[in-house]
Amino acid sequence: MRTKDLTKSIQVGRVFINSTRWPVQVKERTFTTGKTEPTCGIHQLSFFKRDYCSVEGNHIIRNYNKITNKQDWKNKFGKYGGRREMSKMANQEWMSKIQDTELFDLKEQPARSFIGGKWVAASSGKVFDVEDPGHNRVIASVTDLAVEETREAIEIAHRAFQSYRHSSVRERAALLRRWYDLMLENADDLATMMTLENGKSLSDSKGEVIYAANFLDWFAGEALRINGDSHMASAPNNRILTVKQPVGVVGIITPWNFPAAMITRKVGAALAAGCTMVIRPAAETPFSAIALAKLAERAGVPAGVLNMITSDSAAEHGLELTTNPLVRKVSFTGSTNVGKLLANQSSSTLKKLSLELGGNAPFIVFEDADLQKAADALIACKFRGSGQTCVCANRIFVHSNVYTPFVQLVYDRVSQFRLGYGLDEGITHGPLVSRKAVHKVQEHVNDALNKGATALTGGSVASELGPCYFHPTVLVGAKQNMLIAQEETFGPVCALFEFSTEEEVLKLANSTPVGLAGYLFSKDISRIFRVAEALEVGMVGCNTGVVSDVLSPFGGVKESGYGREGSHHGISEYLDIKSLTISID
Numbered sequence: 028m029r030t031k032d033l034t035k036s037i038q039v040g041r042v043f044i045n046s047t048r049w050p051v052q053v054k055e056r057t058f059t060t061g062k063t064e065p066t067c068g069i070h071q072l073s074f075f076k077r078d079y080c081s082v083e084g085n086h087i088i089r090n091y092n093k094i095t096n097k098q099d100w101k102n103k104f105g106k107y108g109g110r111r112e113m114s115k116m117a118n119q120e121w122m123s124k125i126q127d128t129e130l131f132d133l134k135e136q137p138a139r140s141f142i143g144g145k146w147v148a149a150s151s152g153k154v155f156d157v158e159d160p161g162h163n164r165v166i167a168s169v170t171d172l173a174v175e176e177t178r179e180a181i182e183i184a185h186r187a188f189q190s191y192r193h194s195s196v197r198e199r200a201a202l203l204r205r206w207y208d209l210m211l212e213n214a215d216d217l218a219t220m221m222t223l224e225n226g227k228s229l230s231d232s233k234g235e236v237i238y239a240a241n242f243l244d245w246f247a248g249e250a251l252r253i254n255g256d257s258h259m260a261s262a263p264n265n266r267i268l269t270v271k272q273p274v275g276v277v278g279i280i281t282p283w284n285f286p287a288a289m290i291t292r293k294v295g296a297a298l299a300a301g302c303t304m305v306i307r308p309a310a311e312t313p314f315s316a317i318a319l320a321k322l323a324e325r326a327g328v329p330a331g332v333l334n335m336i337t338s339d340s341a342a343e344h345g346l347e348l349t350t351n352p353l354v355r356k357v358s359f360t361g362s363t364n365v366g367k368l369l370a371n372q373s374s375s376t377l378k379k380l381s382l383e384l385g386g387n388a389p390f391i392v393f394e395d396a397d398l399q400k401a402a403d404a405l406i407a408c409k410f411r412g413s414g415q416t417c418v419c420a421n422r423i424f425v426h427s428n429v430y431t432p433f434v435q436l437v438y439d440r441v442s443q444f445r446l447g448y449g450l451d452e453g454i455t456h457g458p459l460v461s462r463k464a465v466h467k468v469q470e471h472v473n474d475a476l477n478k479g480a481t482a483l484t485g486g487s488v489a490s491e492l493g494p495c496y497f498h499p500t501v502l503v504g505a506k507q508n509m510l511i512a513q514e515e516t517f518g519p520v521c522a523l524f525e526f527s528t529e530e531e532v533l534k535l536a537n538s539t540p541v542g543l544a545g546y547l548f549s550k551d552i553s554r555i556f557r558v559a560e561a562l563e564v565g566m567v568g569c570n571t572g573v574v575s576d577v578l579s580p581f582g583g584v585k586e587s588g589y590g591r592e593g594s595h596h597g598i599s600e601y602l603d604i605k606s607l608t609i610s611i612d
């Protein structure tokens with residue numbers, strides 16, 4: 028058994044390798060049924076896992092002893108929704124697109140975690156693979172820490188807090204500015220890696236890198252503006268002062284859809300406030316996070332202040348971050364279900380919480396709207412990141428008088444999209460992050476079609492490109508009883524609903540348990556105020572599809588969570604207010 032080869036092998040039932048160099052050509056594969064099929068092209072391969080494979084001569088044999096049927100397979104790998112069904116290639120091809128591989132800690136494989144100012148591997152030696160959803164292949168492996176190592180990182184952050192809390196606000200500001208400059212200097216590499224691990228188009232990734240860096244710049248300024256106030260007291264000889272102090276160690280958990288910005292939006296504020304932190308990025312996109320830690324190190328963040336842990340098992344590490352008494356605050360961006368779980372866990376030690384959770388944004392086009400402007404805004408808002416942003420329009424309500432011309436404008440724009448591999452020239456939209464994501468989108472589309480909607484374009488997986496690509500879809504005739512009206516689709520599906528009155532559309536827009544973003548298009552200023560104030564969301568775009576800006580408070584209401592990020596409110600999430608009552612003679 029050539030175990031050494033297995034780390035770079037493509038393993039299926041039985042494959043023929045015509046070269047000892049990689050990538051390999053696959054001539055045939057054998058399934059558990061014993062059926063053999065000719066195949067070629069690595070994208071067609073099914074799952075590999077190195078421990079279950081062996082090699083005989085030129086054949087790689089998958090040992091099915093541990094995985095006997097489809098259900099076992101799902102049980103074991105379902106969490107990743109099929110991202111683990113990917114084949115492994117040599118790194119040379121994508122590495123050639125990156126100028127500074129050291130930025131991703133890839134000089135020595137696997138990439139490591141950053142704890143106490145050192146780059147560390149798991150003491151168990153465990154690693155996990157990170158995959159490119161665009162080409163269905165492994166990019167590289169990353170350290171898979173044990174929960175005890177996260178606990179150690181928390182203790183280190185707690186020790187570092189004792190000195191960092193006393194750092195001058197000018198030092199913190201200078202640090203953040205250096206980090207910001209380094210992000211811009213390395214923007215191309217950061218964007219390339221983001222596209223590799225997330226799948227989004229390179230132009231989307233470049234946009235995110237700038238957006239992410241801007242939080243560091245913004246909070247560099249905010250560090251200098253931490254202030255308190257003074258008051259007269261009820262007793263005539265007393266005076267009251269307030270001071271703001273850093274809360275302490277922060278546990279930060281971020282998702283894959285904005286692999287850089289969701290980190291800097293939190294970390295920028297935390298560092299400016301004087302907090303130390305342990306960050307756990309999503310297992311799908313750890314390289315963007317590792318690169319941010321590298322740049323923070325280069326910028327001179329003191330050892331132990333910023334700790335980045337990589338792990339494959341979110342739940343265990345999340346439990347530690349939410350129950351360890353040394354962690355005083357948890358900031359989480361992700362789904363509502365996980366947010367509720369973390370809130371529950373955090374209650375044992377009553378941590379301060381920021382929860383930036385899922386949305387189901389209404390996008391309302393009134394009959395007096397500038398339709399071209401509204402259509403352009405919808406394209407930007409609905410399809411950014413192939414529809415995988417929390418503020419993406421999910422339910423598009425169009426007044427019946429303008430429904431048909433508006434649909435035409437949207438259709439014309441969507442027909443011009445170029446779906447494909449995110450790093451390829453001219454591609455406007457990339458794959459979804461995983462097969463699990465594709466499955467959910469297909470489920471929403473099928474449900475809508477079964478209940479009477481019509482797909483003007485799209486509606487299916489673009490399997491000719493790969494399993495994670497979904498055709499941008501325009502659905503007309505959407506109704507309230509459809510899944511797409513109830514839940515965030517998180518994919519490139521534009522579902523257009525028809526309405527007749529302001530009262531009716533407000534009721535529909537608010538008929539969801541979440542409330543993150545909402546959009547409305549009208550030229551009537553009174554209506555803009557009326558509707559914006561009545562929408563049960565944390566952010567409203569009025570005649571614009573973009574609500575994300577470092578200067579604007581970002582956050583939701585209802586089950587979209589609480590807390591605000593960015594803007595001058597963002598830093599207060601990381602500060603405690605202390606009052607000093609002073610008696611004078």
Ligand code: NAP
Pocket residue numbers: 280281282283284285289307308309310311338339340341342343344345346360361362363365366368369382383384385386416417418515543582583
């Ligand atoms: P998710 O499943 O909640 O994952 C988000 C993060 O939480 C990931 O790092 C994930 O790790 C981790 N996680 C999962 N289960 C956990 C647990 N039991 N304990 C601790 N951590 C856990 O969300 P997603 O589906 O990947 O991300 C998309 C969601 O995020 C959408 O609902 C979107 O609307 C929301 N979002 C909200 C905002 C906002 O600002 N409001 C911004 C972006 C996204 P692994 O990936 O390693 O499992």
